[in-house]
Amino acid sequence: MRQGRDNGFQAPLWRAIAVYRIAALTYATILVVRNVAHYQRPVLAWPVVAVMLAWTVFTTYAYANPVRRRPPLLIADLLLTAAALAASVPVVGRQALEEGKPTLAVAWHVAPVLAWAVAGGRRAGITGALLMGATDLIVRAHRDQAALTGSVLMLLAAIAVGYLVRIAEVAQERLQRAIELEAATRERERLARDIHDSVLQVLALVKRRGAGLDGEAGELARLAGEQEAKLRSLVAARSVPADGDDGTDLMTLLSRQESPNVTISGPAEPVRLPPGTAREIAAAVAAALDNVERHCDPGTRVYILVEDAPDEVVVTVRDDGCGIETDRLSQAQAQGRLGVAQSIRGRIEDLGGTVAIVSAPGQGTEVEMTVTRLT
Known part of the structure; x- marks a missing residue:
């Protein structure tokens, strides 16, 4: 369960549960007043109502604080409500219940189920509804259509409330990201003006x-x-955030490498990959560009091509520099210089991909990195 926190939208839901609990207690009390003469032990009905009243006051206070919305309180709420429901057997009497007389906790027993749904979502709400529904059916001692309909409606209410909570959480998270993005964009524009000036x-x-x-x-x-x-x-650079619900945009990460000597070509749409995968590919591309800068003449042109296929992503880094002599890479690795071996090949191979390097002296170098999409 997701207790101990308040996402802003939850506070009205908890207040609604408190209002429902008070209204349901009022309705249950009216029914007790009307039917108490037909109870097997009418004197015991009033202590049960008093306990229900005290618990309603306590839960209204307890659930108002997010810190107290934890499993001990939620479990106690369910157990005490079930106990009040079960008290109907000795107080109302088995015969009266079989004849259709309402239980002492009629309607009031739905409140903890709603609390479980708000605190823990659909699964917790369904669990609470099944437990409370089973208790209600056992207490009523008859399985007519009215009894079953009440339990089914309680189950549907728990599912609906739990689903509503989940939708509200997603909306809250997206709103928070939008606010953060807007703030970052405004700060970026301010910095851009300062830098330009x-x-x-x-x-x-x-x-x-x-x-x-x-x-x-x-x-x-x-x-x-x-x-x-x-x-x-x-x-x-792109104002589109690199990170999204469906991964990190590789093109946004690579666009930071663009310069007068570095040209980047790729799909117009974002190339979404798992965040770790996208950042490792971007780091491998940065290592390839660093090799060009260190080993080639100033002004060497570099072209980065990104190909986004359904099952794989191919990134090619090609330069028109001096090229690489035969066996130079193996010699560098043997001498302990592991720039290409670790920074490029090692990163891509750790992702389950492959690296192909084609080069010749005076004809530039082409590094092709292929990473398979995981399904």
């Missing part, structure tokens, strides 16, 4: 002033231009 303008100025210079000044201008482009790409 400061850092981007400085980088653009350095790029323009040093574009025609030679030596380190020209190299510094080129680097400033690259960083300006990367920063603009980051600021203008």
Whole structure:
């Protein structure tokens, strides 16, 4: 059961249960007053009503605090209500019950079932309804249509309330995510304005002033231009959240690598994968780009292609750089340099995928990473 917390929407449900319990107690008391003369032990009816009244007051107070909505209180609620229902046998009498006289806890005994449904959802509500329904049928000692209909209606009410609670929880979670996303978007826009008014303008100025210079000044201008482009790409990156109910969008993660020298192509729709899988693929792509940056000439073009098939996702990283000499990867691994072996191949193989590397000196390198979707 999901006790001990209040999701905002639950408070009105608990107040509704309290109102129902009071109304049901009023109805049960009226029936006792009307039928007490026909009871087998009429004097004992009033102590039972007094206990029901005291328990109604106590549960109205107890359930008002989310901290107290725990299994001990819920179980005690069910047991005491069942005891009040069972007291109908010695008080009302077996013969009167068989003739159709109402029990002492008529309608009032549904309240704990509703409490179980709100606290624990459909399964808890069904469990409470079955237990209380069985008690009601045993006490009535007859299985006519009216008795069975009452138990069935109580079961249906528990299912409906439990389902309503689940729908409300999902709606509350989605609303919370929407609020967080809106807040993050506003903060992102504020940061984008600050960056545009400061850092981007400085980088653009350095790029323009040093574009025609030679030596380190020209190299510094080129680097400033690259960083300006990367920063603009980051600021203008997708506003769609990477994480969703159906996984993490791989394209959103990869878009952070886009720059003047890195082009990313893929489906227009999000490529949803389990969060761990998407992040490992993105890390492997980042490792491939790092190899290009470290081993190839500045300005080497890199192309990232994402293919989303029903049963697998293929990510290809291709560059037009210097390429890799024959046996260079095996030699690097033997020397303890495990960049490709662990950062790329190891990550993908841990996901159950495969890595194919095609390269030749002077002809660039192509790294194809294939990961099978788990069904």
